[in-house]
Amino acid sequence: MDLQTVVQCKLNAEDNCLCCVEGMLVSNWVRSTRVIAIVQHQGENALFVYHARQAAVQNADDLALETVIAFDSTTTFDVNSAMGIVGDDLELRFRNNDLETVFELPIGSKCNAFVSELYRALELSGTQLASSATELSWVERYLISNHSGDHSSTEMAKAEKVSCIKDSKLEAAPKRAFNRADAATDSVFGFEDNFVDLKIQEQNRSIMPSVKEEKLQKTVEQEVGALLRHSSVDLLGSRDGIIKRTMETREIEYTDLQSFRFFTGTWNVNGQSATVALQAWLAKDLEPPDVYAVGFQELDLSKEAFLFNDSPREEEWQQAVTNGLHPGAEYRLVKLVRLVGMMLIVYVQVKHYGQIMDVTSEVVGTGIMGKMGNKGGVAIRFMLHNTSVCIVNAHLAAHTEDYERRNQDFSEICSRMRFARFDPPLEIHQHDVVLWIGDLNYRLDHLQYDHVMLLLNKEKLQKLLEYDQLYKQKKKGMVFTSYTEAELTFPPTYKFDTGTDVYDTSEKCRVPAWCDRILWRGGQIKQLSYQSHPSLKISDHKPVSALFDIGVKIIDVIKFKKVYEDLMKRLDKLENEYLPQVTLDRVEIDYGEVTFVEPAIQYLIVANTGQVPVEFEFIKKLNDTGYCKQWLSITPYKDYIMPGEKRDVKLEIYVSPIMAAKLNAGEDKIEDILVLHLMGGKDLFVTISGVYVPSCFGMSLQALCQLPSPLRDVPVANIIQLESHNETDGSQHERPYDIPKEVYSMLNHLYEYGVHDGTIFQQPGLHSEILAIRNALDTAITDKLPGSVHSVAEALLMFLEALPDPVVPYQFYQRCIDCAQEVAACEQIVTEFPSCHGNVFRYLMAFIRTLLYFVNTNRSDVLDSLAMMFGRILLRPPQGIKPTLPTRLLDNRKATFITNFVSE
DSSP, X not given: OOHHHHHHHTSOTTOEEEEEEEEEEEETTEEEEEEEEEEEETTEEEEEEEEESSSSOOSGGGEEEEEEEEOOTTOEEEEEOOTTOBTSOEEEEXXXXXXXXXXXXXXXXXXXXHHXXXXXXXXXXXXXXXXXXXXXXXXXXXXXXXXXXXXXXXHHHHHHTOOSSSSOOOOOOOOOTTOOOOGGGGGTSOGGGGGTTOOOOOOSOSSOOOHHHHHHHHHHHHHHHHHHXXXXXXXXXXXXXHHHHXXXXXXXXXXXXXXXXXXXXXXXXXXXXXXXXOHHHXXXXXXXXXXXXXXXXXXXXXHHHHHXXXXXXXXXXXXXXXXXXXXXXXXXXXXXXXXXXXXXXXXXXXXXGGGEEEEEEEEEEOXXXXXXXXXXXXXEEEEETTEEEEEEEEEOOOSTTOHHHHHHHHHHHHHHOEETTSSSOEEGGGSSEEEEEEXXXXXXXXXXXXXXXXXXXXXXXXXXXXXXXXXXHHHTTSSOTTOBOOOOOSOOOBOBOTTSSOBOOSSSOOOOBOOEEEEEEESSEEEEEEEEOTTXXXXXXXXXXXXXXEEEEEEXXXXXXXXXXXXXXXXXXXHHHOOOOEEESOSEEXXXXXXXXXOEEEEXXXXXXXSSOXXXXXXXXXXXXXSSOTTEEEESSEEEEOTTOEEEEEEXXXXXXXXXXXXXXXXXXXXXXXXXXXXXXXXXXXEEEEEEOOOSTTOOHHHHHTOSSOGGGSOHHHHHHHHXXXXXXXXXXXXXXXXXXXXXHHHHHHHHHTTTOTTTTXXXXXXXXHHHHHHHHHHOOOSSOSSOHHHHHHHHHHHHHHOSSOSSOGGGHHHXXXXXXXXXXXXXXXXXXXXXXXXXXXXXXXXXXXXXXXXXXXXXXXXXHHXXXXXXXXXXXXXXXXXXXXXXXXXXXXXXXXXXXXXX
């Protein structure tokens, strides 16, 4: 029985459940699961909030009504989320009569439907509901009926006394022991609050504890709880962090290991529907796993999934996984995250759910421009007891020859995947356990199809492994250097004729390969199995699974108390006698020449030369908005250092497309002063300097049209002078070119070598090749550029994104959006562009039309994709202007504007 049907069973015959969703009620920083439903009664609407008595709601008895919020003229709501990313929870703030209720909903198709229905319900509810008891009697009947029923707990009885939030608010949900599902709570609760209600773990006990032992145990827990609750008030801030870090260094003294079984699985489903049962993959073993981590790639290959991240496949595959979990245990969803076709789902046995905390997810797209999510990775991290776990599901670049691009994808995921809910953000490698799954796409080098089939028929897998790209690149230290992979004892999992166990017999006859892999890093991990599941045949890939026994750290409260008290005595004594003290290896850092999109990295060594732990943080200067300039990143920007230890702080300069224009024009320089603050101590100052090398990337179209020679041949002073004038000033300059020579070089190269390639603007280039293209454009005038057509295509998009004034000038942006659906009006607006902008726009549109001419299949999909991509880059809103339309509608308007000029 689905959730909406269950809720309907709770209602009277004349009332209707319009939509419902499972989410989290957020109250006093505590998050607790609720079922939220929109219920309609004779044109009136209300929000019903139910408490679920068990994790998996099966029937009406599993739900207990907690409160009802009747819609009236005061009812409003706001939503806040990261657009286009599934996994970052949507925050729903529901307001009624000046009272606010906050929910968090997992973003996805169910959430989208619920929010849409909520909009409609509020609109249809009318301008005002009378407040008389008669008109609200249908709401009150539920509450009265609910109060007269049997209540299982005092807390639930209290919660159900809340009527229709006309003059009362939701009760704070009971705090669950050792379970704070959001890192943001760390700023409110002290570190020790984690341990307030911990239960002592009885390890390897062959007999049940006696009544006397249990009484002693409870007494100790109460003492520790009281101590920690008191301490947390005093230790908010620097001292709290130092205690936490010091306790972490001594955790072996107060933790015991308990083995938990983890199932990990990965499957590229090639856009297929969930039409098969998954027990053969997910529930093959006799013993049910404690934790499931299931990853999919190519979940949906439609243009809607690629452009808008919308997909009905998400819900159907999630349901298929839920149905396929081991029948020997009851499971609860921890988190789901999806980016286009990559989806990762984590489940845990219900009995362990209370020990799951700090759950969050992140995504990284490594498609073209480093943004498109057709390739990249999604990750979920959480704490299980006192062990941090990070699970990554990745889909790396395709094609046999592109192993360098796969290496680059891996590096990008590692460097860009940061869990921003933490301060400072956590990176993948900062976890006790990392499980990396996915379609990594590494192939077999230098082998023909027939040769591979011959070796497979002779079962010579070890011979084939010698040609495996991942094995070779890992051995060279290029990727996954700190990860372990079990021996591959199963045949390659790609590529099969769909519905069979036969390797590719199509015209392309792709060479079989182990594309689908599972690797891991961390301590106390024992891999039990690594296998494929050939009985599942709906895709051209076979699913893969790995089973692990992982040692999880369980806190012993009695031992914790002893260590904590010892630490407090030592710390009190040290703090009374010593001040924080550090030494820097240098206070001036010179980067020399800095160039566009080429990282420049230096390290600052901070050593704790004092007698007490030190917390340091880079802080912002007076009147500054951040602690460093936009082109500089500091990792970590805050941390703790124990006496005698040091920290290597990474200082990376990276000039992205949006930063280049100011540096080219001399409005910004590679200069900064960093303030390193010691908590409880003094401030230290570090000077950053460098020389930015101007590039055509980030120059205005007007300036480039006036330069007959390559940019590097022009003195910097002349470049700055050119950028200080523009066509709208009324200034007259000689124009050697109608369009910049750099634009002509890239488009001409793509016309000569790329129009017949069906994947141009769909596949990213290599970063090393993009740098070579940048150098070629800055230093010479040439028709043939270095690198692949994919690298040239991405360089073109990067060039257009870096323009200080877009191809569609800022002053015309709103008119273009407003008139996007009127072809004649759009054509008229373009005639009003400054000449160089109009020329570049027409040249780009002519090239896109040529590109579409050579597309033989799915032309409409290619058109939609190109229109969306170029629309987002060519039509950029002026800085500081708030959008007047929802993001998706705004993107559609931009795409429509482009389509007016390229469609037949």
